[in-house]
Amino acid sequence: MHAHLQPYVTPILLTTQSFTESAPLLDDADDPHLESQPTQKASFTERLGTILNEPLTPINKILLVLLLIFLLLSAVFIGLFAGAQYKLYHRGGQPGENPPTSTFTSVVTLPPTATRTTTVVVPPTAAPSDPPTDNVCLTPECVKLSAAILSSLDTSQDPCENFYDYATGGWRKSHPIPSDKGRYGTFNSLFEENQQIVRDILENGNSVSALKSSADEQLLRKLRTLYASCMDQDTLDALGEQPLHQVLRVVRKLFRGKTTDISSNAGSKDELDDDKKRDGLTAALAYLHSRGIPALFSFDVEGDSKVDPNFMALWFSQPDLGLPSKEYYEDKPIRKVYKGVVERLLFASYEDEEQAQKKIAENLVQNEETVKAWPPWPWPPWGGDGDDDDGDKKPKNRSELAKHLARKVVKFERRLANASLDLDVLQQDPMGTYNKIPISNLTGALPQIHFNNYFTTLTPRNYPDEVIVTYPAYIESLSHILDTTSRDVIEAYLVTQVALRLATRLSLKTESWKARRSLDEVLMGIKPGAVGDRAEYCVNAVDSALGFAAGRYFVNETFGGDSQEKGTQVIEDIVKSFKASLPKIDWMDQTSADAAADKADAIRIKVGYPLSPNTTNAESIARYYALVKVSQHAYFDNMLSAVTSDVYREWQQLGKQRDLQAWEMTPATVNAYYNPPANEIVFPAGILRPPFFSQEWPSYLKYGAFGQVAAHELTHAFDSAGRLYNQEGKLEEWWTKNTSEGFLVKQKCIVDQFSAYTVVGPDGKEVHVNGNLTSGENIGDTGIIQAYRAWKAQFDDSYQAGTEYLLPGLNFTREQLFFIAFGRIWAENIKPASLVQRVRTDPHSPNEFRVDGALHNVPEFADAFNCPKGAKLNPPPEKQCIFW
Known part of the structure; x- marks a missing residue:
């Protein structure tokens, strides 16, 4: 139990269901009062009063003590049982209830057929208006999901002080950095899963047998030839x-x-x-x-x-x-x-x-x-x-x-x-x-x-x-x-x-490859001489060269059902939540709020895969890659041809109108982006997979994980740079002067907050995060509050539809699980050299600060975990940088 979490005590009224009055264990024949009692049985209270008014014999004293001990033990047992039942139901209640403030590290599983012999009545102020009747999901999928969440945690940490460690410590302990990499996180892990799916497509044709058009045959031949040329290390060695x-x-x-x-x-x-x-x-x-x-x-x-x-x-x-x-x-x-x-x-x-x-x-x-x-x-x-x-x-x-x-x-x-x-x-x-x-x-x-x-x-x-x-x-x-x-x-x-x-x-045996690799080893902290799986490298090469072609088959394998519709719904709910929050922002006047709502409405939402080239049309993709020449034993030239084709295609767009259906990322990419001039937010199918998203998940997990990704990209439209593009993507000052000045005050707050964070390099020296470089991304991360509000806004409908079901063994409120889902997507181990490189070059803050730094400015998080005032993640309001 964590130091900052106090037990939640609930007064209860116990009503026995099968208690019956019985004759005393020992009758006293010398008692004259017994003969004079009426035929109607005296009440328990009356008889107890009679006993207490009479002198007690030694045997009566012993029996009375034993009776009191028995009653006390029974009360304790019934109270504990009732408390457990209440906590179970309380986790299933509606948002807005006072959450329990103790988090258990042990797991107790109650049989679904357990019979209750006790009625629990809680005060109206603590109970949901309609007591929850939903059951814990016990399907294999739910058990696996629950286990994955539990294994991600490090409950020895205090969530109010180090939530990043609390939410990701278990995952990071079980996922050490591979020797050939400088960092490894959930993004890398999912990308490897996506790569494996693409690899299966490249190495055997069974998974795409349903796609038999001549254009598909052409695309698959090109994809597999490029992959084979990359895997042909004998030829690479011979070419040197x-x-x-x-x-x-x-x-x-x-x-x-x-x-x-x-x-x-x-x-x-x-x-x-x-x-x-x-x-x-x-x-x-x-x-x-x-x-x-x-x-x-x-x-x-x-x-x-x-x-x-x-x-x-x-x-x-x-x-x-x-x-x-x-x-x-x-x-x-x-x-x-x-x-x-x-x-x-x-x-x-x-x-x-x-x-x-x-x-x-x-x-x-x-x-x-x-x-x-x-x-x-x-x-x-x-x-x-x-x-x-x-x-x-x-x-x-x-x-x-x-x-x-x-x-x-x-x-x-x-x-x-x-x-x-x-x-x-x-x-x-x-x-x-x-x-x-x-x-x-x-x-x-x-x-x-x-x-x-x-x-x-x-x-x-x-x-x-x-x-x-x-x-x-x-x-x-x-x-x-x-x-x-x-x-x-x-x-x-x-x-x-x-x-x-x-x-x-080139071949790994060449001097040029070794020289280039030695630089990466120093800059990223990679173990000297460590080389990863060749197939992983080659699948990545295929994605970079022919990613929209590979994406067609990846989407066919992974992006079925209602994934696109349900992912889009999360995004649209967040846009709606963002618009609803605009009138309440203290630094934004009504004129600017109306304009911001118009921009939010105008944002193009793209989910899953592009239509240019059209992922659903093999001929469209074949035309897109027509200039890419691929030969069986010429990996180096194949990649050069692919890059040259990309450059030529880009220059061909000069002087033309933007292709509104085009994407900057391929479908298997584990990422998302906001493009200011196009005013669009884009989410490839590659990130719409666990631990970020599943269409079968309860909503509190979907909105906590993928919702954060969606809210982050939406918030970019209003961050330090995005706010300067209007609803048409045009660069201009479209906020009022007062609103812009108010924003700059908030921006300085978050710049100062993140500039105070430091990392330790390989030489043991501290390096400060560049708060100016990362300000846009840090503001984007504050969008977690919009994901939270969007989840809350849809809760009643979602609850009635059965998509707020509970998971076994998780002794957390839904609110807590929302934030846990958010925190665990940023799990990452990173070497000091790579950490320094990130601080110097990456507009994103290190993941630890992306979590704790964002939650520092979200009072709802502190409420969910009942963090005491003065805790690191429950600072006083004047020290928070609250944008929305």
Whole structure:
């Protein structure tokens, strides 16, 4: 029993059902009063009074003591039994009752056929208006569900102080982090289950035998060929570094102006005349970006949020870096590790050049074309780099060259990182990161890139007139960095970017794969040399490359019955609850509340699977993936083809209206999202499974688990960034000034709250959560209150329909189980290095704070668990950040 939970004492009136008066055990013949009694039996009270008025003999005293002991024991037994019955019924009562405040760690199961011989009467103030008559569900499914919940808990913890540990401690203890991962939680666990379903589809055809169209045959053949090529480790071992080196040869030729062809076969094309050559850097960047490899800058195609959110415009932004965030470049030990990885990648790439030169010499007579081949050795052919820290000293061999350039590349990337906008501003300030300019301004500010040629490569029939820039200062900084960096360093940087992104698709025996893996081991705390199941990796690769095709069969296997309808109902109930709460928000005036209700009504709700491509139509999906070329023994090329197809498809949307049926996530994904310009919330079928959702669950679990996911995404429409998009997805200030000012006060409150949380890194040092970076997600997590209210609002109907049934062995109120369902979905074990990476890069707070930090601001939680004032999760009102 927890210290903060006091026993709930209920006065009871005991009425015996079979008690009969009987003759005294011992008759006293000397008693004159017995003969003078009337024939009607004296009452028990009268006789007791008579006995008490007479002197007691020793034997009577003994008998009286025994009788009193017997009555006392009987009363205790009956009281305990009645209390147990009351608690059982009380858990089945209506919301709003005073909950019992003791939580038992032991489980007592009463036989369903037990006969009661006692009537329990509770005071009207504590009893439901209609005493519950529902029974505990004892089906195998209910027993399993109850066991899963119980096994998730750690009841040695105090829920009022550490609810995250209380709700997830059991799960975390029984689910250690696999040696090949830096973190492992319920999301990962469910994703593995989803992967297994997809794997069964890929490895045998029985599960999809009902889908026999020619388009299905084509899709399944493509899916299985890609999967088989990934699993073909013998071929990968035989190819070694060759697939990566082929790409690197193209990049180097393009950069040096040797060719203008950026196709995957560029290495075998004839060189064009000098007057047709493109600028080398521009051509190399166009090639990399078309293959999904970030370098120097990035372009995205998304709605023009200030003019027409559904008109797909071009956005220019800073690139991803080799390290996860700019903070890592100021971390000297990490920077040292990264420099070593870059050195290994460059060394491996130069080995290919040496071998190429040997091959040229051997085949000089046989193949005249190879005489023209690049590169000459030693590399680079232009000598010093102009900014050598070691003066004019030149590297003498490949090892020295790799070491020399690795240092320069890390320095170059560090300059890019310092020129980049901080992630918290980039993600939380949509007004500040919308800067539309004529395309000529971009080309003028960054003359090192010939954007005319760049756009001709990526979008030959739709040249943009304008571009939206997220951070104009980065353009000027990039131009200066390029002007002050030698070409060999820039080329080495491009080579490094390719190797970092593509090395994971090579054989595990290659030096490039090992170098890239060693970086992950440090950044995520993975056990050195630990490698996970190959099939798991390959199923994940299939989902990333052909996820909507795999999703068709995943949905067919898992998303039947009323899952879509019941999942949608939960979401719609939460929207209704949110609208009902708007007039009661103290910082929001009526004008803004009406506008917020309009936006909530306008949100598009998407559940299960997309209609573009249409998951129910194999032909639609086949057309979607028509450009993806898949070969049996070419995994590396297969993935490159898939990514190139994705990039081409994105650029094809430029200048067109948004496809309102399209999704950003595949059906098997365990996640959900809100898209502000589209004003839509999307929930893939992959997350509509336990422990998040089941259409057969009692409602208090559905709304506590999946309801939190739904409420989180809905609340994003009104968080620090989402609130700046109106009901049409247009970027504007649509709240009144007073409401916006009131929101900012609340936002500062939650920023300060989460900024005070810390994690401990692998070096034992504390790192603070970035309250600014995570403010939007933290506000989204406050949506748990809307899920709670939505559950309460539908309770009466749900109760009458039988969907609020109880589970065996769970001595909790429904209110408590709602919050337990919420807490347990965030169960996760994470290594210190991964935790630091998350704090530096992830807009979501660590899971512990997503639970306890959110409940800190939910008084209903403290009420449900009867938390005393002053408990960590029952702070005084002035210290809570209550938005809704």
